[in-house]
Amino acid sequence: MGTPSWPACALCGLPPVGAPAHVVYQLIKDLRKLDTTPALNLASFVTTWMEPEAEKLIAESLNVNYVDTDEYPSSTEIHNRCVSMLAKLWHSPSVPDDGTPGDPVGTACIGSSEAIMLGALSLKKRWQEFREKQGKGTSKPNLVMGAQVHVCWQKFCRYFDVEERYVPVEEGRYVSTPELMRPLIDENTIGIAAVFGSTYNGEFEDVEAMDALCTELNQKNGWNVSIHVDGASGAFVAPFLYPDLKWDFRLPNVTSINASGHKYGLVYPGLGWVVWRDSEHLPEPMIFYENYLGTLERSITLNFSKPATNIIAQYYQFLRLGHAGYRKIMCNLDIVRKRLINSLTNTGHFEILSKEEGVPVVAFRLKTVAGSDGREHHRLYDEFALADRLRMRGWVLPAYSMPANAEHVKLMRVTIREDFSIAMTDMLVKDIEDALAYLDTHFTFDKKQMDKVVHVALGRRLSRIDTSILQAKRELQRDPTKKDVRPC
Numbered sequence: 013m014g015t016p017s018w019p020a021c022a023l024c025g026l027p028p029v030g031a032p033a034h035v036v037y038q039l040i041k042d043l044r045k046l047d048t049t050p051a052l053n054l055a056s057f058v059t060t061w062m063e064p065e066a067e068k069l070i071a072e073s074l075n076v077n078y079v080d081t082d083e084y085p086s087s088t089e090i091h092n093r094c095v096s097m098l099a100k101l102w103h104s105p106s107v108p109d110d111g112t113p114g115d116p117v118g119t120a121c122i123g124s125s126e127a128i129m130l131g132a133l134s135l136k137k138r139w140q141e142f143r144e145k146q147g148k149g150t151s152k153p154n155l156v157m158g159a160q161v162h163v164c165w166q167k168f169c170r171y172f173d174v175e176e177r178y179v180p181v182e183e184g185r186y187v188s189t190p191e192l193m194r195p196l197i198d199e200n201t202i203g204i205a206a207v208f209g210s211t212y213n214g215e216f217e218d219v220e221a222m223d224a225l226c227t228e229l230n231q232k233n234g235w236n237v238s239i240h241v242d243g244a245s246g247a248f249v250a251p252f253l254y255p256d257l258k259w260d261f262r263l264p265n266v267t268s269i270n271a272s273g274h275k276y277g278l279v280y281p282g283l284g285w286v287v288w289r290d291s292e293h294l295p296e297p298m299i300f301y302e303n304y305l306g307t308l309e310r311s312i313t314l315n316f317s318k319p320a321t322n323i324i325a326q327y328y329q330f331l332r333l334g335h336a337g338y339r340k341i342m343c344n345l346d347i348v349r350k351r352l353i354n355s356l357t358n359t360g361h362f363e364i365l366s367k368e369e370g371v372p373v374v375a376f377r378l379k380t381v382a383g384s385d386g387r388e389h390h391r392l393y394d395e396f397a398l399a400d401r402l403r404m405r406g407w408v409l410p411a412y413s414m415p416a417n418a419e420h421v422k423l424m425r426v427t428i429r430e431d432f433s434i435a436m437t438d439m440l441v442k443d444i445e446d447a448l449a450y451l452d453t454h455f456t457f458d459k460k461q462m463d464k465v466v467h468v469a470l471g472r473r474l475s476r477i478d479t480s481i482l483q484a485k486r487e488l489q490r491d492p493t494k495k496d497v498r499p500c
């Protein structure tokens with residue numbers, strides 16, 4: 013890994029001398045051929061297509077460092093307009109309905125992970141302030157969340173010394189519920205992480221019910237537990253697809269929300285957003301002020317320098333699509349999602365693990381096969397083998413396991429993005445069927461696996477595959493030098 017293909021200089025790892033631009037260009041271009049085609053990367057939520065005009069704006073601002081607010085005031089202006097639009101989209105009370113500017117608070121980040129660090133830090137700092145005012149200890153903060161949270165939540169807890177309290181998932185339930193959170197919440201709880209669009213299956217947690225739980229516990233115990241909504245993907249989907257669903261600042265205990273501009277915000281990688289309910293919910297110690305054209309501009313990021321490109325690209329998408337455009341795209345994605353769910357269900361091979369409502373993701377797992385003995389049998393291959401097989405056709409579908417307590421549930425996921433059409437859906441399903449047909453008939457076993465398989469096969473009528481497996485087993489017994497066989 014990471015071994016350069018040129019002789020290294022004696023003093024450092026760089027080549028001793030440079031090379032002509034066209035040679036280096038070709039060298040790196042060739043190296044990149046090993047990468048998959050982004051449009052076929054169905055593992056990723058991240059945008060893989062933008063219009064040429066957006067790409068032009070990106071190319072024209074590649075050398076702009078966003079933090080140089082004095083030198084690039086238009087970037088700051090564009091950023092603030094985006095924050096204001098998002099705050100309004102998520103019903104922040106800081107943006108009044110009468111059209112006056114209000115005081116929306118938020119910031120662009122490098123992704124949802126940074127946005128979550130900031131949102132969760134504000135929970136911690138507000139909890140500390142609240143406790144200190146009461147003369148109570150602040151040494152044992154904890155955060156309550158479902159075990160399906162993205163790894164960045166775990167990182168937050170470890171980096172910022174907060175105890176992780178997880179509601180485990182279980183087979184059939186892959187999100188957390190308020191009732192399961194209730195016993196984990198106490199006076200040291202800095203807040204709840206509500207996952208609004210699970211990385212595993214796209215499912216939304218019931219933020220409204222979690223909000224009701226916070227109200228109840230806060231009233232009863234004099235606590236101040238609030239919610240950060242991790243809307244990495246859902247916060248750009250729900251406002252357009254499920255406008256009546258209450259998950260945002262319409263709920264009184266939701267104090268901050270993050271979203272990935274580079275997911276369903278429809279911008280290339282490197283952009284997240286975090287927005288606070290209002291300035292009161294952003295603790296003062298987290299704010300750094302910069303002098304911007306004579307006014308004090310709030311700076312709330314973890315890192316300093318960052319490109320202005322994606323902030324500009326986000327503003328392009330907002331102006332280009334408007335509310336109606338985002339809605340149309342989200343509805344299209346939902347149509348494709350439903351088509352894929354139907355087609356996969358119709359193959360008879362899959363159980364769908366995504367829910368009716370959620371982000372445009374289809375998570376599914378292989379069904380067991382009914383044997384003539386009346387029992388359900390696991391296949392001889394799993395989702396990982398299917399993913400491998402599909403890779404040969406160019407598709408990248410992740411196979412993975414559910415979190416602890418349901419880790420035996422293996423699944424695959426297709427993330428539906430703007431550049432994934434109905435025609436591609438149909439091609440994918442055809443390739444999945446072909447891959448299954450192949451796996452059903454061309455499976456290679458070593459001796460140990462073969463013994464296991466034959467053992468499992470006993471007690472039910474032998475199928476064509478079973479017969480050939482047994483034949484192969486006999487072959488193995490006859491010729492012990494043979495290591496493995498193809499039964500068909």
Ligand SMILES: Cc1ncc(COP(=O)(O)O)c(C=O)c1O
Nearest residue numbers: 123124125162209211242244272
């Ligand atoms: C629910 C959730 N939260 C957070 C993240 C992290 O987002 P980012 O990659 O923008 O940092 C992801 C990424 O997939 C996610 O699905």
